[in-house]
Amino acid sequence: MATEVLPDDRALRSGRRERALAHMEAHDLDVLVLGRSANVRYVTGARGLWTAGTHPFAPACVVVRATGTIHMLSTWDEGIPDDIPHEQLYGLTWNPMNWVTALQGIEGAATARRVGTDTISPTFAQLLPYAFPAAELVDGEPAMRAARRVKTAEEVVALREAIGVAETGLAKAVAELRPGVTEGELSGVLLEAAAAGGVTTPSAQEVVWRTSRDHRWRRVDGDGRVSPGDLVAFTAGVVAGGYIGEVGRTWPVDGGGNAGATRALYQRWDELWALLSDACRPGAQASDLLAAYDTAGEPLPPMPVARGLGLGFDTPVVASGLPATAAEERLEPGMVLAVTGYVWEEGVGAVLGREAVLITPDGSELLTSSPFWRP
Numbered sequence: 001m002a003t004e005v006l007p008d009d010r011a012l013r014s015g016r017r018e019r020a021l022a023h024m025e026a027h028d029l030d031v032l033v034l035g036r037s038a039n040v041r042y043v044t045g046a047r048g049l050w051t052a053g054t055h056p057f058a059p060a061c062v063v064v065r066a067t068g069t070i071h072m073l074s075t076w077d078e079g080i081p082d083d084i085p086h087e088q089l090y091g092l093t094w095n096p097m098n099w100v101t102a103l104q105g106i107e108g109a110a111t112a113r114r115v116g117t118d119t120i121s122p123t124f125a126q127l128l129p130y131a132f133p134a135a136e137l138v139d140g141e142p143a144m145r146a147a148r149r150v151k152t153a154e155e156v157v158a159l160r161e162a163i164g165v166a167e168t169g170l171a172k173a174v175a176e177l178r179p180g181v182t183e184g185e186l187s188g189v190l191l192e193a194a195a196a197g198g199v200t201t202p203s204a205q206e207v208v209w210r211t212s213r214d215h216r217w218r219r220v221d222g223d224g225r226v227s228p229g230d231l232v233a234f235t236a237g238v239v240a241g242g243y244i245g246e247v248g249r250t251w252p253v254d255g256g257g258n259a260g261a262t263r264a265l266y267q268r269w270d271e272l273w274a275l276l277s278d279a280c281r282p283g284a285q286a287s288d289l290l291a292a293y294d295t296a297g298e299p300l301p302p303m304p305v306a307r308g309l310g311l312g313f314d315t316p317v318v319a320s321g322l323p324a325t326a327a328e329e330r331l332e333p334g335m336v337l338a339v340t341g342y343v344w345e346e347g348v349g350a351v352l353g354r355e356a357v358l359i360t361p362d363g364s365e366l367l368t369s370s371p372f373w374r375p
Contacts, residue, residue, distance in 0.1 A: 005047055005078055005079035006047070006079065007044075007045045007046050007079055007080065007081040008041070008045035008047070008081075008241070008242070009045075009154070010045075010081070010083075011154050012045065012152070012154040012155065012158065013043075013044070013045025013081060015153070015155070016042050016043065016045075016147070016148075016155070017043050017045075017068075019147040019148075019150070019152065020032070020042065020063065020143075020144065020147045021063070021065055021068060022147070023147040024065045024116075024143055025065060026143070026146070027116065027140075027143040027146075028114055029065060029114050029115070029116040029138070029140060029143055030064070030066065030108065030112040030113050030114050030115065030135070031062060031063065031064055031065070031106075031108065031109065031112045031114075031115045031116070031132065032063040032065075032116050032117075032118075032140050032143065032144075033061075033062050033103075033116070033118075033128070033140070034060060034061040034062075034063070034117070034118050034140070034144070035058055035059060035060050035118060035119050036119055036144075036312075037060075037312070038148075038242070038311050038312030038313065039061075039118050039144050039148075040060045040061040040072075041242055042147070042311055043061060043063055043070060044070055044072055044080075044081065044084060045081045046072065046079055046080050046081060046084075047079055047242065056121055057119050057120055057121040057124055058099070058124075059073065059099055059103060059128075060072070060073045061073065062103065062106055064108045064112075066108055067107065067108065069107070070083075070088065071084075071088045071089070071090065071102075071106050072084055072088065072089055072090075073089075073090055073091075073092065074089045074090075074091075075091050075092050077089070090102035096124070096127055097127070099127075099131075100127050100128075100130050100131045103128075103131035103132070104130070104131050109131055109132055110133065110134065111134055112134065112135045113134065113135055113136065114135060114136050114138055115128070115132045115136070115137055115140075116137075116139060116141075116143060117137065117139070117140050118140050118141045118144055120137075125137070145315050148308075148310055148311065148314050148315075149308060149310075149314060149315050149316070149332070149335055150332055150333070150334035150335055151310060151335070151358075152334075155243070155310065155336075156336065156358060156367075158240075158241055158242075158243045159243050159244075159245060159309060159310070159336055159356070159367060160367055161240060161241065161243075161245070162199075162239070162241065162243045162244060163245035163246070163247060163356050163367050163368055164245070165197040165198070165199045165238050166194070166236040166237055166238045166245040166246055166247050167236065167247050167368065167369065167370045168193055168194070168197055169190040169193040169194040169197070169236045169238070170190060170234055170236040170247055170249060170370055171193075171370065172189050172190060172192075172193035173187070173189045173190035173193070173208065173236070174234065174249070174251055176189050177226065177251055177253060179226060179227060179228050179253055179254065180225060180226065181226050182223070182224040182225050182226070183208045183224040183226070183232075184224055186207075186208040186234075187207040187208045190207055190208065190234070190236055191207065194236075194238050197240075198240075199238045199239070199240045201238065201239040201240075202237055202238060202239070203237030203238055203239050203244045203245075204235060204237045204246075206235060207234070207235060207236070208233070208234050208235075209232070209233055210224075210226060210227075210230045210231070210232055210233075210349075211230075211232070211250065211344070211349040211350035211351075212349065212350070213346065213347050213348060213349050214346070216299065216344045216350070217302055217344075226253050227253065228253055228254040229253060229254065229258075230252070230253045231250050231251075231252050231253075231262070231265075231348065231350060231351060232250065232252075232253060233248065233249075233250045233352045234248065234249050234250070234251070235247075235354060236248070242311045243309075243310060243311055244310065244311075244312070244338075245309070245356070246309065246338050246354060246356060247354060247355070247356065247368045247370050248340065248352050248353055248354025248355075249352075249353060249354075249370055249371075249372060249373075250350070250351045250352050250353065251373045252373060259375065261345060261347070262348060263375050264345075265343060265344075265345050265349075265350075265351050266372070266374075266375075268296070268343045268345075268351075269341050269343050269351045269353055271296055272292065272293065272296040272298055272341045273341045273355075275295055275296055276292045276305075276339055277357075277364065278292075279291070279292050280331065280337065280339065280357045280359060280364035281359070281364060282332060282333045282359055282360070282361060282362075282363075283330060284330070284331050285326070285329065285330060285331075286316050286326040286327075286329035286330070286331060287318070287323065287326040287327040287329075289305045289318050289326070290318060290320065290323065293305070298343050300320035301320070301342040302320070303340060303342070304318055304319040304340065305318045305319060305320070305340055306318040306337045306338065307319075307338055308335065308336065308337060308338075309336045309337065309338050309356055315329075316335075316337075331359050332359060333360055333361045334358075334359065335358075335359040336356060336357070336358050336359075336367065337357045337359070338354055338355070338356055338357075339354065339355050339356075339357050340352065340354045341353045341354075353372065354368075355367075355368045356368045
């Protein structure tokens with residue numbers, strides 16, 4: 001088994017880099033200083049080690065628009081793409097002034113007019129002007145968000161692969177659904193299947209839960225054991241090759257407690273999904289996805305109705321708490337969204353379904369293919 005750390009494929013990283021440089025030009029940025037892990041990977045193609053928690057800002061990557069060169073924080077060459085040569089690496093240091101010295105040595109640093117950063121700390125807000133003495137420091141995150149919101153063809157392939165791993169895990173877990181099994185055991189089956197597919201990083205903490213018959217948004221408390229009549233929600237999500245793949249389904253235990261009411265609830269989900277699917281088209285306002293719930297007569301859920309899938313967190317985020325933001329967003333070809341339909345009935349439970357949707361030039365395409373329960 002190969003154990004070396006390999007960078008992303010050349011076509012994948014090259015396409016992303018071209019988009020980043022194009023949006024640097026559109027936002028009039030001469031230099032981009034990046035510290036967020038997903039942004040760094042997007043432009044470099046280098047795979048960082050997974051870490052939990054937070055870490056302080058550091059200039060982990062510097063992109064120079066005029067030359068297209070990338071300078072990167074790394075203590076060794078392993079896993080660094082061959083188009084980022086050794087002389088464009090600078091080492092880890094505990095002394096921030098050593099970083100300033102490294103940045104000062106980058107060609108174009110002394111004459112850059114506008115330098116963007118995707119985030120910054122108070123310390124580096126004071127130090128970066130020494131590295132870029134002629135520059136105005138501005139927010140560089142809008143340029144990166146604009147670049148990442150539309151996926152390249154190679155990124156769509158990567159997302160399909162991640163979704164495939166998630167769907168395999170979902171199928172394995174659904175196959176084990178029966179009275180008496182616990183939510184934890186089902187979650188373990190799903191995660192074990194993902195690990196067997198080479199992916200050990202889930203994209204979310206909640207994997208399997210019994211939906212409540214008494215409250216619209218809550219899960220069932222107790223020992224986690226599944227009972228006849230429960231509606232059990234599965235949200236399979238993985239981070240594969242840096243890309244998030246997700247799918248959500250709800251399955252009844254032994255056909256649901258009230259077969260007629262369960263069928264009616266799934267029918268309501270189908271009607272809601274038809275409206276959500278119709279809203280997934282190029283040029284549409286993202287707020288049309290929120291309006292779909294109103295048209296269907298269903299309350300908006302507390303989770304986002306839609307959010308961008310990609311290399312970490314991507315825009316847009318379409319949620320009930322952000323109506324103004326959704327009204328300003330337009331869907332574009334190449335965007336990939338995780339779109340959630342959610343309906344609930346007292347005494348029955350909830351049906352959650354989450355699909356990965358690619359916006360195409362003439363409509364949309366489902367990237368997920370997991371089956372739904374049908375009576």
